[in-house]
Amino acid sequence: MSQHPRHARFTGHDGNRLEADVYGHGEKVALLLHGGGQTRHAWRATARRLAERGFTAIAVDQRGHGDSEWVASGAYAFADYGRDAVALGREIAERFGAKPAAIGASLGGIASLHALGLEPCFSALVLVDIVPRMEETGVRHVQSFMRAHAREGFGSIEEAAESVASYLPHRTRPPSVEGLKKNLRLREDGRWYWHWDPAFLEGGRTVNTDRGTIVATLEDAARQLTVPTLLVRGNASDIVSQESADAFLALVPHARFVDVSGAGHMVAGDKNDIFADAILSFLG
Numbered sequence: 001m002s003q004h005p006r007h008a009r010f011t012g013h014d015g016n017r018l019e020a021d022v023y024g025h026g027e028k029v030a031l032l033l034h035g036g037g038q039t040r041h042a043w044r045a046t047a048r049r050l051a052e053r054g055f056t057a058i059a060v061d062q063r064g065h066g067d068s069e070w071v072a073s074g075a076y077a078f079a080d081y082g083r084d085a086v087a088l089g090r091e092i093a094e095r096f097g098a099k100p101a102a103i104g105a106s107l108g109g110i111a112s113l114h115a116l117g118l119e120p121c122f123s124a125l126v127l128v129d130i131v132p133r134m135e136e137t138g139v140r141h142v143q144s145f146m147r148a149h150a151r152e153g154f155g156s157i158e159e160a161a162e163s164v165a166s167y168l169p170h171r172t173r174p175p176s177v178e179g180l181k182k183n184l185r186l187r188e189d190g191r192w193y194w195h196w197d198p199a200f201l202e203g204g205r206t207v208n209t210d211r212g213t214i215v216a217t218l219e220d221a222a223r224q225l226t227v228p229t230l231l232v233r234g235n236a237s238d239i240v241s242q243e244s245a246d247a248f249l250a251l252v253p254h255a256r257f258v259d260v261s262g263a264g265h266m267v268a269g270d271k272n273d274i275f276a277d278a279i280l281s282f283l284g
Contacts, residue, residue, distance in 0.1 A: 003048050005059075010091050012063055013083035014075065019067040020060040024051025030283070031088060031100040031122070032059040033108025035266070036207060037146045039066030039195055041182040042105070046268055049276040053284070056096055060088060062108065064197035074203035077210045079217075081107060082114025089121025099123040101283055105268060106130045106142075106239070107207070110218065117221025124228040126279050129237050129265050131248040132218035138238030138265065143201060143208075150198045153191035160184060160192055170236070170264060222251040229255040230282045232275060234263035256282060 005021035012018050021040055030050050032043040040059035050057035061068035063084055064076055071080075085102065093099045101124035104112035109130035115121050145167045154160040161177045184192040200206060210217075229252050233240045249255055258278045263271040 003051075005047070008058065010060065010088055012069075013080070013087045014071065014073070016063050016071050016084070017069040018060055018063065018084065018088070020058050021047070023047040023057040023059070024055055026051070026054035026056050027098060028054060028283070029056045029058065029092060029096050029098045029100040031085075031092060031102050031112075032057060033062060033085065033102065033104040033111055034059070034065070035106030035108060035128075036142070036200065037065070037194065037196055038105070039183055041066070042269065043103075045272045046103075046276050046279070049280065053280055055283075058092060058096075058100065062111070064200050066195050070197040070199070073205070074199045075205050076197070076200045076203060076207055077205050078107075078110050078114060078207055078214050079210055080205070081111035082118065085111040085115035086118050086121050089115060089119075093121075102126065103279060104128060104130070106265065110214070113218055113221050113225075116227065117217065117224060120227070122227060124230075124283060125225065126230045126232065126282065127248075128232050128275075129234050129240050129267050131231065131240050131244050132215050132222060132251075133244045133247055134239050135241050135244065138240075141238055142265070146194070147201055150194060150201065153187070153189075153193040154184075155191060157181060157184065157192055168264070168266065170262075171266075171269070219251060222248060225252050225255075228282070230258065230279065231255055232258045232260060232267055232278055234265055234267040234271075235259050235261045236264045237267075239265045258282075 008020040010018040034042045040061045043059040047057035102112035102122040103126040105128035109127040157177045
């Protein structure tokens with residue numbers, strides 16, 4: 001089986017262009033939505049594992065990220081991502097003949113859960129280190145890292161790699177910085193910039209815009225869940241504590257829970273083999 005993905009393009013709720021990679025040709029379909037500041041390439045290893053196990057795995061760049069459209073209106077609130085996820089669920093079911101299972105990391109998980117609160121657009125839900133009640137210290141840590149070089153960029157890829165290494169000191173550094181190019185754009189000024197719209201955090205309608213209401217909205221969506229649900233937590237996560245995981249599991253009694261030892265918030269990147277095994281066991 002070829003490990004090279006096929007390119008696909010989808011349309012978000014506001015008519016915004018969403019770029020994607022499609023792995024495999026299986027009858028079962030999985031939609032993979034990355035976290036804030038990431039791109040679809042974060043799912044490469046997981047998507048290949050899914051394809052090997054008979055899935056069509058679709059990894060999408062969410063609005064304002066990667067190669068997908070930067071939304072001119074600056075609409076980057078959680079609700080905007082949720083409505084995009086609904087649109088993706090509908091279009092994927094129509095084009096691929098099956099309602100997808102949603103696998104969402106952080107922002108992608110919020111979008112997927114929010115979407116299921118609007119309509120039954122997915123056949124199953126995997127939340128990757130995200131629950132409605134996030135730990136504020138962890139949220140501030142993530143957003144501080146993202147803001148640090150959002151406007152001024154980096155003088156080199158090596159400089160960006162040093163920034164990532166400082167943010168993720170527990171993770172073994174890759175032998176080459178070439179893979180980091182997937183998350184950066186080289187502009188005419190010769191500097192490298194993250195592959196996401198700075199308005200995501202600093203515009204008029206950011207992911208922080210609806211923080212006052214999003215917890216209640218997501219908890220209502222969780223109470224309504226009827227699809228098979230899995231919560232995967234990184235044991236060292238600063239976003240999802242054991243208490244917040246327990247609170248989610250109390251809302252969704254049928255949900256399964258996996259705690260990945262040695263992983264932080266970026267579970268798939270920290271322990272991809274363990275993570276992939278967990279979701280394959282669940283979806284299988």
